[in-house]
Amino acid sequence: MTRSRIALAWLPLHLFLIIAVCSRQLLWLIANGLTIIPFSGADVSAQTAKDISTTAGPKRTRAAKEALFAYLHSAGIEGAYGFFAPNVPENFKLAFEFRNADGSVEYDLPNVESRAAGLRLGSLLDKIGRSDSEQYRRILIRMLTSVAWENHPAAVSVHAVFGKLKLPSPVDYERGVRPAYEFIGAYDFERSADSNAR
Amino acid sequence: MVERLFPSCSDRWLSILRVGLALQLILYALSIRADWRYLLAGTGRGLVSRDLAEALLSLESAIIPRLGWIVAVGKRIGFSEATVLDLTWYGLALVSLFLLGGLFCRPAAIAAWFLHLCCVKGGGLVTYGVDALTTIGLFYLMLSPLPDRLSLDHLWHKKLSNPQSLGFWRRVLQLHLCVIYFFSGLIKALGGDWWNGINLWRALIRPPFDLIPADVLIRFKYIFPIAGIAIFLLEIGYSCFIWQRQTRQSWLIAILLMHLGIGLSMGMYLFAAVMIVLNLAAFGPGILWRENRPADAESCEAASLA
Numbered sequence: 001m002t003r004s005r006i007a008l009a010w011l012p013l014h015l016f017l018i019i020a021v022c023s024r025q026l027l028w029l030i031a032n033g034l035t036i037i038p039f040s041g042a043d044v045s046a047q048t049a050k051d052i053s054t055t056a057g058p059k060r061t062r063a064a065k066e067a068l069f070a071y072l073h074s075a076g077i078e079g080a081y082g083f084f085a086p087n088v089p090e091n092f093k094l095a096f097e098f099r100n101a102d103g104s105v106e107y108d109l110p111n112v113e114s115r116a117a118g119l120r121l122g123s124l125l126d127k128i129g130r131s132d133s134e135q136y137r138r139i140l141i142r143m144l145t146s147v148a149w150e151n152h153p154a155a156v157s158v159h160a161v162f163g164k165l166k167l168p169s170p171v172d173y174e175r176g177v178r179p180a181y182e183f184i185g186a187y188d189f190e191r192s193a194d195s196n197a198r
Numbered sequence: 199m200v201e202r203l204f205p206s207c208s209d210r211w212l213s214i215l216r217v218g219l220a221l222q223l224i225l226y227a228l229s230i231r232a233d234w235r236y237l238l239a240g241t242g243r244g245l246v247s248r249d250l251a252e253a254l255l256s257l258e259s260a261i262i263p264r265l266g267w268i269v270a271v272g273k274r275i276g277f278s279e280a281t282v283l284d285l286t287w288y289g290l291a292l293v294s295l296f297l298l299g300g301l302f303c304r305p306a307a308i309a310a311w312f313l314h315l316c317c318v319k320g321g322g323l324v325t326y327g328v329d330a331l332t333t334i335g336l337f338y339l340m341l342s343p344l345p346d347r348l349s350l351d352h353l354w355h356k357k358l359s360n361p362q363s364l365g366f367w368r369r370v371l372q373l374h375l376c377v378i379y380f381f382s383g384l385i386k387a388l389g390g391d392w393w394n395g396i397n398l399w400r401a402l403i404r405p406p407f408d409l410i411p412a413d414v415l416i417r418f419k420y421i422f423p424i425a426g427i428a429i430f431l432l433e434i435g436y437s438c439f440i441w442q443r444q445t446r447q448s449w450l451i452a453i454l455l456m457h458l459g460i461g462l463s464m465g466m467y468l469f470a471a472v473m474i475v476l477n478l479a480a481f482g483p484g485i486l487w488r489e490n491r492p493a494d495a496e497s498c499e500a501a502s503l504a
Binding site: 003004007008011014015018019022025026029030034035036037065066067068069070073074075076077078079080081082083084085086087088091110112113114115116117118119120121122123124127139140143144146147165167169170173174179 | 200203204226229230231232233236237242244245246247250255258259260261262263315319321323324325326327330331332333334336337362363366370373374377378379381382384385386388389390391392395396397399400401403404405406412416419422465466468
């Protein structure tokens with residue numbers, strides 16, 4: 001009986017959190033003009049982001065927010081369910097150009113062993129590509145570069161190029177347009193001081 | 199209301215969820231075995247730093263389970279990070295096997311949820327939808343009234359769960375799936391390119407999901423707008439039509455076929471598998487096949503009422 005009462009009290013709260021997280025994501029998409037609904041409310045989305053921040057506020061409030069976030073993550077309900085929605089995201093790619101001391105050049109890509117890990121690598125590149133923070137993007141690209149560098153011990157510098165794949169529509173494809181990579185940014189790292197990113 | 203939330207049901211759905219998620223975890227572990235250390239290592243030793251992912255996680259909450267906790271405990275004992283990562287993989291595989299056989303169901307379910315969550319949060323930068331959905335399934339499995347009648351635990355103890363409690367946790371899973379599909383479909387409907395089929399085309403030709411050559415796909419270009427609209431209508435309608443006696447079977451079969459199609463045409467096998475497992479557990483018994491109410495379930499119900 002007690003268990004049933006606890007379950008009855010928990011369920012509405014749990015469902016409320018699931019719906020709240022999904023609704024927040026939906027409103028964020030609408031506010032940022034990513035849907036067919038004509039609405040622009042960047043201030044609203046900024047305010048929402050500020051509201052959920054756990055880095056500020058009174059200690060008690062912060063503890064409550066931390067507990068809430070821990071619950072959301074533990075239950076797997078911290079994110080919304082917009083898979084390939086509202087639109088299919090761009091596909092991003094990172095390529096390396098390793099330069100040896102003798103002037104020769106070697107090309108490489110970030111790689112993994114299995115297809116399953118390949119999907120995860122693709123997810124990482126998507127996160128890098130979608131990030132608004134140039135600093136965050138640079139940090140992650142530097143990490144990926146330093147891993148790839150291990151396969152090129154003779155290289156003294158590397159030129160990392162980050163780009164996105166522009167996909168044609170079916171009509172354009174029939175006209176002969178093919179998927180093509182579009183330049184987003186380039187990053188140069190030196191062997192001695194690889195923090196000198198351009 | 200209470201009757202609807204606590205319907206009496208057999209534990210068939212729980213068996214499907216337990217076995218399905220155990221297989222899912224085994225496939226997850228095997229699929230990235232070769233890259234396990236590479237994906238989950240700390241700064242300077244892997245593809246991307248686990249420490250960075252966990253530092254970002256700490257901005258949200260310091261008490262979310264993560265792999266760093268296990269690595270820290272391992273280091274205190276004297277194990278290297280690589281050893282701890284390997285032990286975590288073996289631990290996950292072992293508890294998945296326990297779960298598969300139904301041996302020590304509850305501790306195995308809790309351990310599977312915890313280890314999987316730690317790996318997902320530790321590898322936060324290299325995760326995608328399948329990880330959250332597996333966490334959801336494991337979270338409900340851990341809380342559900344285990345063991346079920348197909349488990350080894352049941353063979354030994356012969357202890358059965360209260361049918362109302364089984365019904366409640368099945369209902370929770372059902373409601374959660376309805377919310378997932380409703381929002382997934384709604385957000386798709388709000389993206390203009392699902393109406394004209396371009397998004398479906400883009401999803402299929404986008405690496406690494408481009409298993410079918412674009413030259414083959416273009417022959418079916420007239421189907422894309424219909425299929426695009428059908429997908430979001432199927433998802434939005436799920437929360438309504440899965441409950442109607444006349445439509446629930448066809449709706450469930452259509453959703454299962456959609457996930458099968460995604461798995462085969464885009465190579466998202468794990469994603470397709472976890473969605474099929476969750477759907478079969480939530481709605482399979484009683485819709486796809488008759489839900490038997492064995493005598494001992496009824497006696498258990500009678501006992502609980504008494």
